Amino acid sequence: MxxxxxxxxxxxxxxxxxxxxxxxxxxxxxxxxxxxxxxxxxxxxxxxxxxxxxxxxxxxxxxxxxxxxxxxxxxxxxxxxxxxxxxxxxxxxxxxxxxxxxxxxAVPTAISSSSETTTQRRPTWGLDRIDQVGLPLDGGFTYASSAGAGVRVYVVDTGVDPTHPDFTGRVTAGYSAIGDGVGADDCHGHGTHVAGSAASATYGVAKGATIVPVRVLGCDGRGDSSHVVAGANWILANHPAGTPGVVNMSLGGGVSSSMARAVDALTGAGLLVVAAAGNANGDACLTSPARVPAALTVGATASTDARSSFSNWGTCVDGFAPGSAITSTYPGGRYATMSGTSMAAPHAAGMAALLLQREPSLRPAALTERMLSAAHPVVADPGPGSPDVLLTTVQATPTPTAEPEPDPSADEPAPDEPAPAPGELPSAPEGLAATSVTSTSVTVAWGEPSAGADNVVGYRVQSGPAVGTWTAETVVPATARAHTLTGLTPATDVVVVVSALGPLEHAAAGEPITVRTSSLVAPGGPQTPRLTAVTTATLRVAWSPPAATADAASITGYTVQRSVDGRSWRTVTTTPARSATLTRLEAGTQHHVRVRANSAAGSSPWVAAGSAVTRARPSAPRSVRQVSRTPSSVSLTWAAPATSGDRVTDYRVEYSTNGRTWTRFRDPVTAARGVTVDALRPRTTYRVRITAIADGVTVGRSAQTTVRTSGARPSSAR
CATH class of the missing domain: 3.30.70 (Alpha-Beta Plaits)
Known part of the structure; x- marks a missing residue:
């Protein structure tokens, strides 16, 4: 907007x-x-x-x-x-x-990976593919030992693990636009994998390049366009003059003119931006930054040179690179296999770094032209409007003719341990069923496949008006067993199918189900919410029910949230009543409160109840003194607390002979500032202290005062 x-x-x-x-x-x-x-x-x-x-x-x-x-x-x-x-x-x-x-x-952005990680590690075929014209693979990736040296590769992503042994000495200080205290480190894994494909020692294209992490996505792999702009702003302010560099953006979101300006500014500063095309099997021109003309937008291919089934296509795509089942670095010194245009983009970024190492003065337009001149028309089904272009290194070698086909991993540097065999490919997920249905959403759940469950790398959830007519597609992690479809139309049938994804583009679809959304809609918001009965530690909020409408679902309850800053909210209670008391609040603090109505068809918008400041906490009673005494009692008076003394509702009186063990004097609840403590021993010294009570909470205790009972009256002579 x-x-x-x-x-x-x-x-x-x-x-x-x-x-x-x-x-x-x-x-x-x-x-x-x-x-x-x-x-x-x-x-x-x-x-x-x-x-x-x-x-x-x-x-x-x-x-x-x-x-x-x-x-x-x-x-x-x-x-x-x-x-x-x-x-x-x-x-x-x-x-x-x-x-x-x-x-x-700001538009939401997220990683452009079509699946989460799997513990199965397979030697990558991508490096083998990019240094030759066509198939079959020749079993090697030829590169100069200083490949990419002196070139900075900015990884605009979830951060990078700088301790990975494949990056030793080549990860420099970066930047984080995410204020969670993690810094530029990677708490997700995506950014480390992307950096590895571009420039790691084992699986990277430019094995000598310097990696600069620019963290714009959080630990959940999500962020928004303001983070991307902040990251680009940092790059422009900190890139060393005269140093060649390339910016990799394996992320995507909705159309954003701010992201377009960020890409244009980076390009104008002499930095080529490589963008992932996206994984929706749709038009790349509908996402940013893939749609920006100045970016080199990269789609993904499989090991057969066919466009990956998930890869976006269209006139905004400039070329393709390996993106299915790519093995690369992962946080903690590990390696993982992932698929997506996020994996294709860093292959291209690494190729750009190779060229820049040899010709540091290349500007982005000339660099893009040089890369496209080394590409080859071998992509099967590139998609509507896409160029038939597979990006390769400038040193591409002719198609090998030797038979039989060499082992693709013959010259591939091995990870720390032998990689396991592929294992059994997963069968279809079982037991797909709808577990929750509203007027605009459907939640479905499923069980793991009966075969090959250990090799599942993710699940693809597709939905639409009919089988084969899918209008929405989402890939969820291998650990997921449920997914919620949102933005649906009331009283409408939706067909859902879930596929188990395995290595090398494997997908096993289960039986589709048809679910009808509810005809009822979520209720409107609660009416006239208001705050009452403010004390030092409590607030009471009350409201009236939403206005009744014929198609609104019955209300099942109300949710109340509070905030001290109006931005970060905490749920206080969910109740069927039309009022709630917020307790254990900090005294003298402003509290914001909001309420929403809940129903089987969904929840209403939040409605603000306003804000109120809890009463200040009274200070301690003052000037405790003894005014009279007998052999068994002492009479005491004291002054009210200097702060908020009028809010005190009771005083607690305690006495002790040693200052360690205290006895509470039981007297009626009263705000009176005097009392006679009886049942004491004659000629005994006591310590007394007075505690103020306000709104049922202990708020302040006086200093100790020493008192003494008098001696017993002598008996009369007989």
Missing amino acids: TLALPARRTLVAALTLAVVSGSAPASALPLGAVPFGTGLAEGPTGTWIVQTDPGTAQDVIDDLRGLGLGTSHEFDEVMEGFSLEATDAQIRALADLDDVLRVEA
Whole structure:
């Protein structure tokens, strides 16, 4: 989503107008409350990329911070601007600023791998394939011992494990746009595998290149376009002048003009961007960065030179490279086999590094032309609009004629251990069934194949209106046993089939099932949510049920969440009631609360109940003193706590003779500041302490005070 920008105003004016346009009267909106006012900060937040006029980004950022909004990333190379988390209302107000050129919603990005890893490791055929014109393979990959030396390969991905023995001394300090404390290391595995195909000592094309990790995807393999832009911005700011380099992006998401500007900026700086075409068996022009003309977009082939079944195609594809069942490096000093255009792209990036090592002055356009001139028309079924182009190294050798075909692994460097045999290929998954159905989603579950289960590398879930007419396709890990289809139409049949994926493009499809989505729809949001009964440690929220509609499913309960910053939410309770009490809250702290209604057809949007500040915690009682005594009692008084003393509901009185063992004096619950403690021993010294109680919680304890009972009255003479 990119917002068109009309005539613009100042920040305060824009935000104030957005607030006033909500339900509250303008007079009820003090300026200091603008960032969290009605109709502005309420509702879900998203990540947005903002481009400003040259030289104005810092002024806009300073204004935002003054109004309670911060930035996620700040850009000065790809563009002038920043990214931030904001609601739709906040971002529309921001779009009205005089200094804002463009506002774009960040699109989700993820790794472009068609399957997760498997523990079965097979020697790669990809290196063997790229140094010759055609099949059969000749059993070797010829390269210079310094291949790629002096060239930087930027791996824009999930990070790279710098300790892998195949990278020794060649992984330099990188960058992370993911603020989870992991840094540029790889907690997923995808980035290390990609880096290995490009430049590892065992399975890499450019075995002497320097690897620079640029982490833009999290431990789950996901991120968004703002992370990619931040990564590109870092590369532009830190790439050494005069050093040849290539940028590998084995990732993809929806169409994003911000990612296009990032690719163009990198290209303009002399860095070729190699992009994975994507794994949806669809048009690569529908994804970014694959669709960007300046990028070298790479599809995947199998060992037969046929386009991989998952590989995207189309006019945005520039060429193909090996991408099915590719063995490469994996975190922890291991090796793994993965499939995807993510594996094809680093083969091409490595080829680019080989050329740049020999001719460092090649610009991206000339480098692309040189690579395509060494390609060959051998790809079977490249797909509609795709070029029949298999990328190879410039030193391509003629097709071998010797028979029989040599062993593909004859000259392949071996991993640390012998690779196991392929084993039994998996049969189809069993027991496919729908486990949850709503008006817009279906969850299906299945069991593992009866044969070859140990060799499953993933499961492909396809759905559509009829068998063979698949409109959606997803590959899930080998450990998955369920998947949820979303975005469906109510009261509609959907056909689902699940296939077990094995090595070398193997796929075994199970029996399809037909599921009908519910005709009922999710309810609307709860009405008039409100916060009441605020104490030092509790809040009470109440609401009315959603407005009734004929096609809304019956409500099964409500979910309540709270947040201290309005961004990170925690579920407090799910209840059938229309109220809830939030307990164990921190005193003197602002708490945001939201509620949604749940049903068998799905959940309503979140509805904000507002925010409230819990009462400040009272301090300790003061000035405890003894005012009178008898042989068996002492009378005490004290002053209320200096802070929030009026909120004290009771005082607890304790006494001790040694300061270690304390006895509580049982008296009625009262806020009175005096008491007579009885049942004491005569002529005895005691230590006393007073504890304040507020809202049922201990909040402050006085210092100890020493008191003493008097002596016993002498008896009369007889």
